Amino acid sequence: MAWWQILLLTLYAGLEILDELQIYSSLNTPVGAGLIAGLIMGDLPTGLFIGASMQLMVLGVGTFGGASRIDATTGTVLATAFSTTVKGMTPQAAISSIAVPVAAIMVELDVLARFANTYFSHRIDHLIDQDKINYKAVERNVLYGAIPWSLSRAIPVFIALAFGQGLVQTIANALNGEFLWLGQGLTVAGAALPAVGFAILLRYLPVKKHVAYLILGFTITTLFSVLFTGLQTLGTGLAAVNKGFTSIFNGLPMLAIAMLGLAFAILHYKNISISRPAPTKSAESASNEEASSSVNNDEGEITDDEL
Structure with a gap:
């Protein structure tokens, strides 16, 4: 791994938590982390695959509960970096053996960053209690609060990338050697985690109330998948028989399915708005x-x- 890749990933890790707290550009999500890390590591498909898998995993647990939660974004950064540089480390194995454990451990560092910020909070309280308030000093201490947040992500990522590649390579060799059974199990677990996250999300959504939309979305996706898979197979067969056949059959348009879902959501919202009377x-x-x-x-x- 080149030094500039370590530097850029460390800087991103320090900035993404500030993005999550104040800016909300969506680059702080696991998918955004997969995009950035994939671009930096020169393997965008792997980055997006790991980011999307981690995003699905936390769909059902990332929005509810307490202040500190698993940091799937940092886990995605490290999993993408090691999956693209460590020989024998598949994306699925990187998700289960690196991304998930790192995301869980980062909860402790998240709490540590919150504790560290109490120092600046007490300084602000002290400045406000003075007879003549130093507003500039108050503003500075508010901004200083960003330092513990950034360091809580940047330092672990830098240490892991700078000194942990040899350890990860040793683990990867073991998982592909005498512990092959464990490596295969981690690969299966990494592939199943997105489904688990989506199942947790369905547990908390009003599925019973809107089961018709769930059935409709599943059916439309299945029909489109079968249709476009058949077209691609037909196009491949024609191209093999006739070398002059140059037409290209595209895959399943997920954007089209997303737009259908958006249309149904808008219709549902309008129906609720019209039928619901003004509440007293x-x-x-x-x-x-x-x-x-x-x-x-x-x-x-x-x-x-x-x-």
């Missing part, structure tokens, strides 16, 4: 009670009102 104070109380009872009856399912 008593109606709001009844609605809250109904939502509360719905959560209890649906075994923890989160309803639209709560979202």
